[in-house]
Amino acid sequence: SKYALWTRLQELEDPVSVIQTEVWEAFVAHLDVYLDLLEQHSSNGESVQGQNHQPSYLEYRRMNDPAKPMLNSLFGAEWTE
Numbered sequence: 301s302k303y304a305l306w307t308r309l310q311e312l313e314d315p316v317s318v319i320q321t322e323v324w325e326a327f328v329a330h331l332d333v334y335l336d337l338l339e340q341h342s343s344n345g346e347s348v349q350g351q352n353h354q355p356s357y358l359e360y361r362r363m364n365d366p367a368k369p370m371l372n373s374l375f376g377a378e379w380t381e
Contacts (some may be wrong), residue, residue: 306374307323308374308375368380
């Protein structure tokens, strides 16, 4: 997804500093977009009714994640699992 936030800190970087600055800023930017979308949706008064398929979708994605090969090559199989 073009909306995913990926990072892998290099050994030469100060991990705490990177997380407190660059990663935090990216997280806040994503959160702001999410909250804007949530506000837009909740303000129109409509709600979605129906059966919750989230657990089965999450299980399917866990077993069939198309990003798994990419994550394996970037971070290694142990980290990906």
